[in-house]
Each structure stands twice: as structure tokens, then as C-alpha cells.
Amino acid sequence: MERVDTAGIVGGGVLAAEDRQQGDWERRIAERSEELYRARLVQRLLWVWAVPGTLLVVAAGVLLAVLSAPLSAVLVLFALAAVSVGVAAAFVYRQHFKVRAVDTELRALEGAHREQLLDELATGDLLDAHKRYRAQLPDLIERYRTEARRDRWKDQVLQTVVIGGSIVAATVTATATSVVDVAFLAVGLSLLVALSAALAGYAKYRDRSAAWQQVADALEREYESVELRVGRYRRFTEEREAYAEFAEAVEALRAEKAGRLPSAVVDRLAQ
Missing domain, CATH: 1.10.287 (Helix Hairpins)
Incomplete structure (x- = not known):
């Protein structure tokens, strides 16, 4: 029965x-x-x-x-x-x-x-708080990777404009010697290339993308390591101790990596 x-x-x-x-x-x-x-x-x-x-x-x-x-x-x-x-x-x-x-x-x-x-499964103790913190980490990791993809894409667009625009501008400039009507186009393309190169150098989208990606990868390693008890967590036999170390490591890692990012990026990290 x-x-x-x-x-x-x-x-x-x-x-x-x-x-x-x-x-x-x-x-x-x-x-x-x-x-x-x-x-x-x-x-x-x-x-x-x-x-x-x-x-x-x-x-x-x-x-x-x-x-x-x-x-x-x-x-x-x-x-x-x-x-x-x-x-x-x-x-x-x-x-x-x-x-x-x-x-x-x-x-x-x-x-x-x-x-x-x-x-x-909430119990209200510290271990539950640490597990909740770990469960929320994938969303933060995805945010960082989204920022990395966005900045990488901006850098690629600017580099495409600089390279392609330089080639076209050079051709138009050479043509302008015989076709006066396209002289204004050569000036416009040269200005566009200059502005794109200046923006790429000032914003440093490639460096920002690398910084975002490093933060995300490091956090993901901690996320997996505490569950598998590898790396720094292999010495712990108690789950409570391992998760306490995990929370401390993640906070230290975020603070360390945030110091390597531009100030505007750090403001978004704190949000």
C-alpha cells in the first residue's frame, strides 16, 4: 500500500x-x-x-x-x-x-x-545567504560578458570605419585631382576616419572589453570551483567553510578587477 x-x-x-x-x-x-x-x-x-x-x-x-x-x-x-x-x-x-x-x-x-x-530551501542562516549569493552570480557574469561583447563590437565597428574609410578616402583623394566634384567627398571621408580613430583611442573599447571578459571568466571559475571543491576549496571538508571562502574570494576579486577598469565602468559595476 x-x-x-x-x-x-x-x-x-x-x-x-x-x-x-x-x-x-x-x-x-x-x-x-x-x-x-x-x-x-x-x-x-x-x-x-x-x-x-x-x-x-x-x-x-x-x-x-x-x-x-x-x-x-x-x-x-x-x-x-x-x-x-x-x-x-x-x-x-x-x-x-x-x-x-x-x-x-x-x-x-x-x-x-x-x-x-x-x-x-531558505533557512535564514549564513550558509543559505552564501548559496543565494552564488545562485545570483550567473546573472552578474552574463552582465559582464554582455558589456564585453558590446565594447568589442564597438571597437570592431570603429576599426572597420577607420580601415575601410582610409582606403576609400585615399581613392577618392586620388580621383579628386581629375574629378573636382568628388573633392568634398574626400574631405568628408577623411574627417570621418579621423573622428573614428580619435574615438577608438579615447574610449579604449578593446581594453574595456578585455577587462569585462577577465572579470566574467574569473567569477565563473570561482562559481564552478566551490561546487566541485577544486582549487582553493579542496582543503575544506565543511560546506559552510567553503562557501564562506567563496563569498570572500568573489568580493575581493570584484574589487581587484574593478580597479583595473575605467571610472565609468566601475560605476556600472556598482549598480
């Missing part, structure tokens, strides 16, 4: 309901993760259209000018480039807010899921 009662509880009672609820959380998180992945993919494609794609159209116009093509054809290509920049900018703007909305919703789902799991 006891076996029948247990089977009933597992198969159609409390445990089955909890399993269904857990599966629902995982399904919703997986759906939002897939939606975020697709939104970011579209965002990257739009940036490719906005920057390298437009530069290719401009380069085609310059090539036609060098080949002594009709001026109307050259002007049409330059007009298409201008229209392309405007349309791409509008789509990039809209996609940015879509990505941010999906990302915010995904983080809220993940946070609510972790809170629910922890509330079911």
Missing part, C-alpha cells in the same frame, strides 16, 4: 506538479534565450549593412568615377549610400531597443526562477 501511495504522489500529485512547474520555467527561459539570440543576430546583420555595406557602395561610386563613368551614375550611387545609411540607422535604432527588451525579460525570468528555488 505504501508503494502505491508513493507512486500516486510522484505520478499525479505534488511531485508531478513541481516537475511541471520546473519544466515550465525552463521552457520559458529557453524560449526567451532563443529569441534574444535571433534578435542579436539581426542586430549584427544590420550593423554589417550600415557600415561595411555602405562603404562598399561608396567605393563602387568612387570606382565608377575613376573609370570616367557618367557623373549621373556616380551621383546615384552616392545617393543610394546616403539613403542606405539613413534606413540602416533607423532599423539599428529599433532593433537595439528590441534586444534590450528581450534581454531584460530574460534576466527577470532567470532571477525569478533562482529566487523561487532558493525560497523553497
